[in-house]
Structures are given as structure tokens and as C-alpha cells.
Amino acid sequence: MENKDSKIAVLYVDDEENNLVSFKATFRLKYKVYTAISGAQAIDIVKNTPINIIITDQRMPEMTGVEFLEEIIKINSDPMRILLTGYTDMGAVIDAVNKGKIFHYLNKPWSEEELDQTIQRAYEIYADRKNIMETYSKLEVSNEQLEFLLRQKLLS
Template sequence: MTSPTVRVLYIDDEENNLQAFRAAFRRQYEIYTAPSAAEGLRIMQHIDIHVVLADQKMPNTTGVEFFKSIVKTHPDPIRILLTGYTDIEALADAINHGDIYRYIAKPWNDLELHNSIKNAYDSYVARANLNNKITELEKTNDELNRFIYSISHELRAPLVSVMGIINLVKMEGLYNSSGEYWSLIETCSNKLDYYIQKTLQYYKNTKDIPDHSEVDFYKLVNDLIELHTYSDKETKFNVDIKQNARFVGDAFRIEVILSNLISNAIKYQNSDEPHKTVNIQINVDEFEAKVNINDNGLGILKEHLEKIFTQFFKSKTHHGTGLGLFIVKEALNKMNGTINVSSNTEDGTTFKITIPNAK
């Protein structure tokens, strides 16, 4: 097997050093040399360089300054700094801002420099392979998300038909005509619809495209309460919303956040509690929206509080997909929002969130 061609660029204003470098390494590497930083940059614009070496002390541009200048335009080549004197500040600056792989003192030792170039190329290859893997994973993930979205839509179409038939059966008074069969079908259909909705929320929440639209918390919260209490008439809602400023934000993600929290507040009520209650308090100003959602439900065990935002986490007392609170946390992260939770099994659970006003 033939060895890969390693393209090395050496920049130094002293011609003797350039000649010595070419003579020492021309058999191992494809060598390019430049007497100035400007000439070195011109070479890099036309040739795919793997390893670039630069002398620190050059008349117009130092090696550190050159490396700084190419960090964004040429991020891939591995950088090695050569210098005939020790300047600790320059070396620290080079490492912090120039992405320096190694520092070699002049006059160099041929074996040391050869090993440094070889190791630098290995690092170049490893980084390139990693970037390729990341690109492949991103592509695969995007294809998987599109597949999930498509399948969820395909599943929802016949499911909506089934739920429509159940409603017709109810309207015609035949719901109880076959024992518990219609009830079982309705329960399974609602559960499947819930899972599909969570899957679609998860898919849409992974999209990075921001949505900046005006949000009316009065209407949004009331619509969500009406939606989630359609099949639950026992839970009482106390709503206190003060919105004295125009609020702009990601309306879809805000709806997802509030929908999940309101749904959980209803779902995890204590069946023995005679006065099931959910309190929603929202204060909106020009800087942020502060949302408190409190219930007197089952509560969350202390040892589970750190895990509830983890993907697919489910406790023995809380049944679901394990995606709801994970989606809430991810949605808030994308809007630079925060969430805190306090809970115990006696008093219920309180979620406090803040969402920056993007207007």
C-alpha cells in the first residue's frame, strides 16, 4: 500500500531555513514553502494543506498572528509554531487563539520535527473522519425525523376516522350497546393519539427554525384549558394572567410547553382528592414572561426531581411516554428560557418557568 500524500506548508522569512526544510523532508512529504505570511496564505487558497508550520519571528506578521488570521478561513490544517526564542506570552496567546497543535524550538531536530508532522497529520485525519461521521449522523437523524413525521401523519389519518366513528356511535346512542367494546376502542384510540401528538411535538421541537410571533397568553391558556378539560370536568383551574406588554416569542414552542404542563397537572391528580385544583399564574412584561403552574396532585418523589427532564424517564406512579417534560426542557433551551420545579407527595407540584421576550 502506498503512503498517503501529506502536504506540508512551511512559512519563514529566512531562505536558508526554507531550503533546509525542503532538503530534510522532501522525500517524506509534499513540501510547499513561503517567505511570508501573505505568500503562505496565497498557497493555502489554492492547495489543500494538511499541516502548516510558521516561524514566530517574521517582519510583517508573526507566526501567532498568521495562525489567528486563518482560524476561520482555513480551520482544518494542523498548526505547528517554530521559534528561535522563548516568549511565554506569545506561546500562551498562540495556544489560546491560534489553535496551535505543537511548539518546536529552533534549530529543530529532524526526528522530532518529523514525528511532530506525522502526529499532526494523524490528528488532521482523525478530525476529518470525525467531521464526516458528524455529517453522516446529522443526515441520518434528519432522515429519521422526516420518517417519524411522515409516519405519524399517516397514522393520524385513520385514527381520526376511528375517533369520528366513535363520536357518531355516541350521537346515535349506541355507545353502550356492545358492553365495554366501544369504551375500550375509545380509550386505545385516545392513548394512540396522545403518543402520536407527543411524537410530532418532539419532531417539530428539534427544528432550529425560530418562530417570532406575538403571543396572547390570555387566549392561549384558555384555549389549552378548554382542550385538556374536555374529558376531565373534575379539575378546577384558577387562572391569573397579567399581560401589560406586547410579547413576541416562539408561539409553537410556548404552546407545547404550556400544553404539556397543563396536561400533566390534570393527568397526575390524586384520585382521592375531592378538590382537584390547578393554579396558573402568568406575569408578562417587556423583558420576559414568568409562568407558575401549581397543582395539588400526586407530587414527585425527591429522588426523581433531577431525572424528570430526562428523555424517556418514567416513574412507577407517573405513566406516559417519558417525552413530555423532556420536550418542555428542550423547547425552553431553544428560547433561552429556564424551568424550576418543586414538589412533594403531600402538597403537589409547582413548575416555574421564564421565557425571554424577543420583541
């Protein structure tokens, strides 16, 4: 379970360095911000760092945002995923939903308030999902223990 006092870990991926600097300057006090200038760099971060929320630009060289998110799902499907793009490309949106399993889609330039609210909502779902999985694991153990006790009682 996440420590309630710890900051939400957000990874922002964009091939435009000015956007990375702007995002970090805007959200660094509220969140634990990680930035990556490419999908490959972001994959390394996800492999080595616990991340709660991933925000990625769609149009990047070498790997689109959707392609990046598809790779992330293979590595760690836990982080909530948000696609951000300056272009209204319905094909990209559909791919993001179907392949990248995104939580939300936002247009650039992003509004600080809207992006912040989206991060907060995504984290609520992330935390709820973690709690459900922990409860499910505990129930599985309890069920196994009850089955064992029942077998013991039936055998005696």
C-alpha cells in the same frame, strides 16, 4: 477523506530562505512540501492549495507567526498548526496557544526526528477530526431521514 496513498501536505513559513531550503531538502521525499518566505505568501498558498499541516516561524517581519496563524484560522481552520521559534518567548507561546490555536510548539534549531514525529502526530489528529466530521454529517442525514419517516408514519 484524504487518499491514504497521497503525501501529507505541509506548509513551512519562515523569513530565512536557508531554513526553507533545509526544510524542503529534509522532508520533500516524505511529504508534499510547500514553503513561503512571508505570512502573506503563505496565506495565498492556503487559499489555493489543500494543506494539512502548517509550520511557521514566530519572528518574521511584517507579520509574526501568531498573527499569521490568526489569519489562517479565518480562512481555513482545518490545517493543524505548529509554531517554531529560535527564541524562548513565553508571551509568544501563550499567544500561539490562545490566538493561533497551535497543536505544538518547537524550538529552533529543529531536530529532524522531533519535527517529523510532531508532523505525524498532528496529521493523525487532522485525519481523526476529518473522519469524525464525516461521520457526524452522515448521522445528521440519517437523523433527518428517520424524523421524516416517523412523521410520515404518524400522519398515516
